Amino acid sequence: MAQPWEGIVSADEIAAYEAAGFGRPQGMGKRPALLIIDVQYRTVGTKREPFWDAIKEFKTACGEPGWRAVDHIAPLLALFRELNLPVIYPYVSPKESFDVGRLAEKVPALMKVAANGYQFVPEVAPREQDILLPKKHPSAFFGTPLVSYLVDLGVDSLVVTGCTTSGCVRGSVVDGFAYNFRCTVPIECVYDRSATSHAVNLFDMAAKYADVKPVAEVMAELRALGAK
Amino acid sequence: MAQPWEGIVSADEIAAYEAAGFGRPQGMGKRPALLIIDVQYRTVGTKREPFWDAIKEFKTACGEPGWRAVDHIAPLLALFRELNLPVIYPYVSPKESFDVGRLAEKVPALMKVAANGYQFVPEVAPREQDILLPKKHPSAFFGTPLVSYLVDLGVDSLVVTGCTTSGCVRGSVVDGFAYNFRCTVPIECVYDRSATSHAVNLFDMAAKYADVKPVAEVMAELRALGAK
Amino acid sequence: MAQPWEGIVSADEIAAYEAAGFGRPQGMGKRPALLIIDVQYRTVGTKREPFWDAIKEFKTACGEPGWRAVDHIAPLLALFRELNLPVIYPYVSPKESFDVGRLAEKVPALMKVAANGYQFVPEVAPREQDILLPKKHPSAFFGTPLVSYLVDLGVDSLVVTGCTTSGCVRGSVVDGFAYNFRCTVPIECVYDRSATSHAVNLFDMAAKYADVKPVAEVMAELRALGAK
Amino acid sequence: MAQPWEGIVSADEIAAYEAAGFGRPQGMGKRPALLIIDVQYRTVGTKREPFWDAIKEFKTACGEPGWRAVDHIAPLLALFRELNLPVIYPYVSPKESFDVGRLAEKVPALMKVAANGYQFVPEVAPREQDILLPKKHPSAFFGTPLVSYLVDLGVDSLVVTGCTTSGCVRGSVVDGFAYNFRCTVPIECVYDRSATSHAVNLFDMAAKYADVKPVAEVMAELRALGAK
Numbered sequence: 081m082a083q084p085w086e087g088i089v090s091a092d093e094i095a096a097y098e099a100a101g102f103g104r105p106q107g108m109g110k111r112p113a114l115l116i117i118d119v120q121y122r123t124v125g126t127k128r129e130p131f132w133d134a135i136k137e138f139k140t141a142c143g144e145p146g147w148r149a150v151d152h153i154a155p156l157l158a159l160f161r162e163l164n165l166p167v168i169y170p171y172v173s174p175k176e177s178f179d180v181g182r183l184a185e186k187v188p189a190l191m192k193v194a195a196n197g198y199q200f201v202p203e204v205a206p207r208e209q210d211i212l213l214p215k216k217h218p219s220a221f222f223g224t225p226l227v228s229y230l231v232d233l234g235v236d237s238l239v240v241t242g243c244t245t246s247g248c249v250r251g252s253v254v255d256g257f258a259y260n261f262r263c264t265v266p267i268e269c270v271y272d273r274s275a276t277s278h279a280v281n282l283f284d285m286a287a288k289y290a291d292v293k294p295v296a297e298v299m300a301e302l303r304a305l306g307a308k
Numbered sequence: 309m310a311q312p313w314e315g316i317v318s319a320d321e322i323a324a325y326e327a328a329g330f331g332r333p334q335g336m337g338k339r340p341a342l343l344i345i346d347v348q349y350r351t352v353g354t355k356r357e358p359f360w361d362a363i364k365e366f367k368t369a370c371g372e373p374g375w376r377a378v379d380h381i382a383p384l385l386a387l388f389r390e391l392n393l394p395v396i397y398p399y400v401s402p403k404e405s406f407d408v409g410r411l412a413e414k415v416p417a418l419m420k421v422a423a424n425g426y427q428f429v430p431e432v433a434p435r436e437q438d439i440l441l442p443k444k445h446p447s448a449f450f451g452t453p454l455v456s457y458l459v460d461l462g463v464d465s466l467v468v469t470g471c472t473t474s475g476c477v478r479g480s481v482v483d484g485f486a487y488n489f490r491c492t493v494p495i496e497c498v499y500d501r502s503a504t505s506h507a508v509n510l511f512d513m514a515a516k517y518a519d520v521k522p523v524a525e526v527m528a529e530l531r532a533l534g535a536k
Numbered sequence: 537m538a539q540p541w542e543g544i545v546s547a548d549e550i551a552a553y554e555a556a557g558f559g560r561p562q563g564m565g566k567r568p569a570l571l572i573i574d575v576q577y578r579t580v581g582t583k584r585e586p587f588w589d590a591i592k593e594f595k596t597a598c599g600e601p602g603w604r605a606v607d608h609i610a611p612l613l614a615l616f617r618e619l620n621l622p623v624i625y626p627y628v629s630p631k632e633s634f635d636v637g638r639l640a641e642k643v644p645a646l647m648k649v650a651a652n653g654y655q656f657v658p659e660v661a662p663r664e665q666d667i668l669l670p671k672k673h674p675s676a677f678f679g680t681p682l683v684s685y686l687v688d689l690g691v692d693s694l695v696v697t698g699c700t701t702s703g704c705v706r707g708s709v710v711d712g713f714a715y716n717f718r719c720t721v722p723i724e725c726v727y728d729r730s731a732t733s734h735a736v737n738l739f740d741m742a743a744k745y746a747d748v749k750p751v752a753e754v755m756a757e758l759r760a761l762g763a764k
Numbered sequence: 765m766a767q768p769w770e771g772i773v774s775a776d777e778i779a780a781y782e783a784a785g786f787g788r789p790q791g792m793g794k795r796p797a798l799l800i801i802d803v804q805y806r807t808v809g810t811k812r813e814p815f816w817d818a819i820k821e822f823k824t825a826c827g828e829p830g831w832r833a834v835d836h837i838a839p840l841l842a843l844f845r846e847l848n849l850p851v852i853y854p855y856v857s858p859k860e861s862f863d864v865g866r867l868a869e870k871v872p873a874l875m876k877v878a879a880n881g882y883q884f885v886p887e888v889a890p891r892e893q894d895i896l897l898p899k900k901h902p903s904a905f906f907g908t909p910l911v912s913y914l915v916d917l918g919v920d921s922l923v924v925t926g927c928t929t930s931g932c933v934r935g936s937v938v939d940g941f942a943y944n945f946r947c948t949v950p951i952e953c954v955y956d957r958s959a960t961s962h963a964v965n966l967f968d969m970a971a972k973y974a975d976v977k978p979v980a981e982v983m984a985e986l987r988a989l990g991a992k
Contacts, residue, residue, distance in 0.1 A: 260409040
């Protein structure tokens with residue numbers, strides 16, 4: 081199957097990474113947790129619309145690519161629940177008066193999202209016992225007790241979904257990798273507002289930090305785990 | 309001046325980010341520190357050669373683009389020294405028997421670099437009083453006391469140079485941003501083994517985490533600071 | 537003035553620390569922030585009562601010593617507000633179904649506090665613009681974005697108040713010290729359920745991590761700062 | 765058996781903690797690692813001497829109580845090696861020109877230790893494959909990649925030894941607890957320059973963060989684990 085970055089990253093560059101020895105697979109661990117990052121109305125919109133319509137509702141919305149990802153996260157989430165594996169929701173909570181700093185300067189639109197934008201998308205919303213993890217910064221690990229939850233749950237690997245590929249997903253994968261959790265990114269389950277940035281961030285993560293593969297393969301690996 | 313990502317990230321995508329409100333400038337702070345990340349022989353080679361020759365010496369070498377960046381880091385470093393501003397060298401130290409984990413699995417070549425590969429490139433090497441910061445993971449902040457040094461020095465902003473744009477530079481900028489340090493990336497002073505990944509990571513950082521600008525502009529800002 | 541640990545830590549031990557060179561003063565920085573840690577009904581009780589009565593209301597209450605500390609925090613807080621210096625409230629939020637782990641095992645009573653126990657004590661409650669910092673672990677720094685707030689505010693020092701001296705205060709001071717913030721503990725403004733532990737933790741902090749001094753001296757230093 | 769804090773912490777205070785519900789046991793996990801913190805000549809002296817003689821060699825030395833702890837750490841270490849469980853050495857490396865900040869101000873003597881003071885005490889020194897963890901701050905977790913090693917090793921619990929009870933041991937236990945590792949402190953294997961501070965810090969840790977028990981019990985638990 082063609083990789084999502086083919087045609088964007090050149091064959092020469094792919095060969096260079098190959099020659100330098102990047103991109104070896106890690107494999108799934110024995111006890112993965114699912115991260116569903118920022119899948120809230122503010123990142124997809126309250127209804128299925130193309131990007132340019134979606135941002136009229138929320139400037140932060142990715143529109144249609146987000147909804148396609150939701151379609152793929154839903155059965156993956158169902159499988160995690162079936163296998164009784166942990167599900168964690170890193171998310172952005174409504175901004176408060178003291179939430180200023182670099183983020184507010186760099187992307188002021190993030191500070192003015194309507195209240196309903198913070199609702200979880202119902203198709204993949206949390207249930208009782210799922211871990212809710214409010215965060216103020218891109219990575220799900222930064223300034224949060226995420227590692228403490230993972231240690232307590234005996235988790236050794238992460239399946240990372242949600243948005244954006246080039247933002248919070250990438251940041252969380254880089255940190256998860258540094259903490260030595262095995263990270264897997266199911267391609268169809270992450271989304272971004274830029275197709276190029278989406279593809280190149282998948283390339284970067286596949287080369288250096290994570291196994292990046294079709295969600296069907298990820299689900300097959302999970303089922304194999306569950307069968308043990 | 310053309311941005312380095314033009315022609316790679318489409319005009320449509322750039323317009324989408326613009327419409328979503330990304331990429332506002334932050335400005336330099338009042339007391340910046342210079343980070344020179346991983347500018348060691350292992351990332352450029354011991355002599356100026358194109359990528360495909362350089363990787364024969366060290367699999368981790370970026371070759372010619374690395375040396376061009378060194379040419380630009382040298383005068384920037386001289387300016388930091390002239391202004392008596394802090395200079396910090398996050399770097400990779402030789403691997404030890406217990407250095408295993410995800411990094412060793414993902415990029416095994418990183419574990420077998422010859423000893424001279426760990427030497428700092430002489431043109432931009434540390435001096436007495438500079439801060440040396442050995443690190444095991446991509447971000448200069450991860451598993452290091454970098455924040456403690458920055459707090460003690462009263463630093464409020466970072467000028468981030470070195471390599472790779474899509475690896476340790478990106479990781480350090482994302483963390484620096486999350487810690488609320490104002491981050492600036494001087495375009496000519498960072499390097500990568502993939503031109504596409506280099507450009508798109510500059511785009512991502514400019515949109516979300518940092519001011520990304522020509523080194524001449526950065527040096528003018530620093531001189532203006534020093535004149536106060 | 538007698539130190540609070542005299543008579544508990546022996547003169548010999550104090551001499552040993554002296555001989556080893558511990559306990560040098562650091563001085564207040566130029567821009568301190570006030571931390572008011574866990575001053576909620578659950579740590580003092582809803583009314584002024586001795587310890588053995590207070591724990592009938594909340595097992596986590598310290599009773600009378602807590603209320604005496606509140607009396608001393610109130611004017612200190614007023615001075616921070618007058619000087620327009622940052623005020624931060626690290627606090628424990630109501631436990632959720634997924635809040636399990638070592639804390640729940642070690643001190644199960646912490647998991648069953650009535651809802652009104654989480655209210656801030658009105659005499660020293662937060663106002664608009666103060667920073668609210670929910671936390672899951674003892675140190676105000678652990679798993680929270682506290683450092684990001686401090687960097688953004690240009691803070692270089694912390695005045696640490698609240699409870700308990702041997703728990704969250706001690707943990708926050710050790711971390712603040714490690715991050716290189718100058719830490720000051722105003723003796724009358726921290727409280728504990730054990731007088732011995734309170735005194736010895738003040739001794740430890742004075743020897744190794746913080747300036748520990750009467751609140752009147754701390755307020756005089758703050759006024760001197762404000763006068764500049 | 766009498767607890768080490770009896771006679772220092774009053775019966776009333778112990779009853780108060782009991783009533784408040786503190787100090788429940790956690791139990792050892794399934795895969796513990798041994799931390800041997802700062803057991804270097806600088807903390808015990810090069811020969812077995814009482815405190816007041818030992819500090820003539822190194823101001824940072826604890827003398828005789830340190831050597832007694834070494835006697836107890838040695839068989840515990842042998843057991844970890846026999847059971848093929850991980851052994852980690854957080855330690856202080858020689859100070860460099862840029863090592864300034866709060867530590868240097870608070871305890872200047874720490875900055876002027878002779879070179880041989882940094883040697884590991886031979887009776888419990890590291891071997892090939894053990895993890896060496898240089899640190900700049902009290903807690904073994906602060907500014908180090910310790911968590912990454914523990915995640916990679918699948919460790920769920922820590923047995924914490926070395927010195928000082930009231931300094932780096934306490935700091936590491938508080939952080940280990942917050943990360944949800946099960947922490948055990950074998951009483952005879954930790955040491956301090958103050959007997960009171962040693963005892964009260966054991967009390968604090970037993971009440972809030974760790975299982976504190978005789979080393980013989982800890983070794984029996986480890987053998988039971990190994991027998992499974």
